[in-house]
Amino acid sequence: MKTPKQLRAEIQTLTTHLSQVQEGLLGRSGIKVARIGKECKRTADALGVLLKSQQVPDTYKVAVVGRFKAGKSFFVNELLGIRLSSEGTLPETAAVTTFRHGTEVRASIRFLRAQTWHELKQLYAQDERNVDAQRVRNWFDFSKPKKPKDKDGVPLPPAPLPDLTALEREFVTEQGKVVTLHLAVGASKKTTIEFQRVLKEYTSSGSPLHCLVDSIELQAPSEILAQGVELIDTPGLGDTERFRVTLTEQTVAGVDAVLFLTKSGAAYDQSEKEFLLSLLRKGTVRQLIVVITQFDETYAKVIKEAADDDEEPTPIVYCIARERLRIEAAIADTLKDLTQDESLQRYQEQLGEVPIVFTSARLHRDANENRSLPFQMHPQDPGGVRDLHRRLLTLLSNESRLAQTAENLVHGARTILLDLQSLMQARLHALNNTPNKEVAEQKLLTFRQEFGQAGQRFAGAVEQQVQLLSTRLSEQTQRDATMLEFIGVLAEQPLRDFESSDMGRHWRTRRSGYWGYMTGLQGQVANQVFPKVQQLLTEHTNLFGQYAAQFEAQLTKLANESEHITAQLDMGAGVPLDVTGRLQTSLKRTFERAQEKMAAEELKVLQLLEDFVNDAVSEQITDCRCAVVERRFCWSKPLAAACG
Numbered sequence: 001m002k003t004p005k006q007l008r009a010e011i012q013t014l015t016t017h018l019s020q021v022q023e024g025l026l027g028r029s030g031i032k033v034a035r036i037g038k039e040c041k042r043t044a045d046a047l048g049v050l051l052k053s054q055q056v057p058d059t060y061k062v063a064v065v066g067r068f069k070a071g072k073s074f075f076v077n078e079l080l081g082i083r084l085s086s087e088g089t090l091p092e093t094a095a096v097t098t099f100r101h102g103t104e105v106r107a108s109i110r111f112l113r114a115q116t117w118h119e120l121k122q123l124y125a126q127d128e129r130n131v132d133a134q135r136v137r138n139w140f141d142f143s144k145p146k147k148p149k150d151k152d153g154v155p156l157p158p159a160p161l162p163d164l165t166a167l168e169r170e171f172v173t174e175q176g177k178v179v180t181l182h183l184a185v186g187a188s189k190k191t192t193i194e195f196q197r198v199l200k201e202y203t204s205s206g207s208p209l210h211c212l213v214d215s216i217e218l219q220a221p222s223e224i225l226a227q228g229v230e231l232i233d234t235p236g237l238g239d240t241e242r243f244r245v246t247l248t249e250q251t252v253a254g255v256d257a258v259l260f261l262t263k264s265g266a267a268y269d270q271s272e273k274e275f276l277l278s279l280l281r282k283g284t285v286r287q288l289i290v291v292i293t294q295f296d297e298t299y300a301k302v303i304k305e306a307a308d309d310d311e312e313p314t315p316i317v318y319c320i321a322r323e324r325l326r327i328e329a330a331i332a333d334t335l336k337d338l339t340q341d342e343s344l345q346r347y348q349e350q351l352g353e354v355p356i357v358f359t360s361a362r363l364h365r366d367a368n369e370n371r372s373l374p375f376q377m378h379p380q381d382p383g384g385v386r387d388l389h390r391r392l393l394t395l396l397s398n399e400s401r402l403a404q405t406a407e408n409l410v411h412g413a414r415t416i417l418l419d420l421q422s423l424m425q426a427r428l429h430a431l432n433n434t435p436n437k438e439v440a441e442q443k444l445l446t447f448r449q450e451f452g453q454a455g456q457r458f459a460g461a462v463e464q465q466v467q468l469l470s471t472r473l474s475e476q477t478q479r480d481a482t483m484l485e486f487i488g489v490l491a492e493q494p495l496r497d498f499e500s501s502d503m504g505r506h507w508r509t510r511r512s513g514y515w516g517y518m519t520g521l522q523g524q525v526a527n528q529v530f531p532k533v534q535q536l537l538t539e540h541t542n543l544f545g546q547y548a549a550q551f552e553a554q555l556t557k558l559a560n561e562s563e564h565i566t567a568q569l570d571m572g573a574g575v576p577l578d579v580t581g582r583l584q585t586s587l588k589r590t591f592e593r594a595q596e597k598m599a600a601e602e603l604k605v606l607q608l609l610e611d612f613v614n615d616a617v618s619e620q621i622t623d624c625r626c627a628v629v630e631r632r633f634c635w636s637k638p639l640a641a642a643c644g
Helices: 004-027 031-053 073-081 114-126 131-141 163-173 187-201 241-252 272-281 295-308 316-335 342-352 361-368 385-400 402-430 438-505 522-566 581-611 617-644
Strands: 060-067 097-101 106-112 178-183 214-220 229-233 257-263 289-295 356-358
Touching: 004 031, 004 131, 004 385, 004 402, 031 402, 060 385, 073 229, 073 289, 073 361, 106 187, 114 131, 178 187, 178 617, 187 214, 257 385, 272 316, 272 522, 289 316, 289 342, 289 385, 295 316, 316 342, 316 356, 316 361, 316 522, 356 385, 361 385, 385 402, 522 581
Parallel strands: 060 229, 060 257, 097 214, 257 289, 289 356
Antiparallel strands: 097 229, 106 178, 106 214
């Protein structure tokens, strides 16, 4: 298997060679003989379009996603082979942290620009419950006295409150302040711990500064990062702080792979289900690896229970197999709440192909530090991290943007250059084997006339197919209306659930305006209806496919007539036309462009599901909140007077 680094190097070499070929063809564009120069220019332009459309991505983007307490930070440290992320009991990834390769360890913490921070504060001033202003609410919460307790519940002296005004003055600037931390290669353990402590002040949800942080970049000399991998550690799924969940969703949108962490033995919760549904909806589930973390804790319980019962523990391989079956069933159940029909089959098949990898970062670390191990997951890979490393690199080599770029470059360049080769051979052959040009020109004139008549018959047949397609699309529109009505019914369920949940949460505070926020609603509705939306799109695509098949049949008929005319005129090799080859090439390119356009349009439709609550709806809800609050204020004045 080629590593991502090798694949990138090969693509860069191929790109260089194709650029050289393009320059060589442009240098021959002035050749007049047999219009060879014109064909060289056309081919060079086609190569230029191909190279421009297939730019080599700078890095592979890999997102690490998981619930709080899934052991993300511990896992990331072991995958990198260097301890950079803080490992604590609080949610330590409060901002998106990106790990890139570097010769030394360096952290760059970028803070929000002053304009962005002030806009968030204005939102908070207008509505303290506004989801978009949640980090401001968290910021001001640090100014409130806390009542800390130790692990036994004994009250502790209150910690001094942070000076938020001073912190804001120091870290919020017009251009966006950047704080840089360095850790020398080979630094002592004490220095490393201090580096982690300082970094934690900016990343931990227990620190007020995390509210001001926009993003964090960490460079490190890590083997996996040296492959061109950009590892992105995201805030946890199901986080109570909505702005951190939003950060995760935004980050995952453009990555090459997702490592989806879930703790061994933990139940499969709603946030994880919705995350998987969103990947299915966006067509990116093939870029997913489910990573089971902390399996050592699960097997330690098995050993303890066996010891308590004075029995031999179940072998670890059987425990892994048993939990794998449980997780596969839980993943398969992701779709159980949706309508069970043929529209879900393709998604069920995709979920069934998701790889599941069991890991123990603890066992991996202890093995690397030559500590004694109570057990091993694999003899050569005690914690399963090496297996994950291999699977991730394989996925990136086969499923990533870079793999697609390589395939497109090779396929596209081969087609373009073979077309030119075939044309050049035919024209050079014609130059060397045409004794009588007048006869050849007369035969060409006759061919154009007869082929023109065949072309008119072809156009008539195609027009009939176009009319048939129009009729079928009209009939489909009537069926669409029924399907759209059904999709609307499906969407009602999450809407009703949201309404009930919103009423239950805010019935006491409804008059204060704490209600009607659309947090998560659009994703829930999209997850409910997207299989039917996809089925609707597929039906339209199939209609076009039927038309395309008929079009291809008519084009083949035209090509056969061309060959028949050529044979009757006895044109021979002296006047090589290769109309069939040209028509087939044209058809192939046309269909490829059509497929690309349909895929792009399908993606646009599916993306609409992400943002159907438009500004007008949001404004109406805001107006309703304000109206209720105003009525409450109006009622409170006479009530106060009466009580007085």
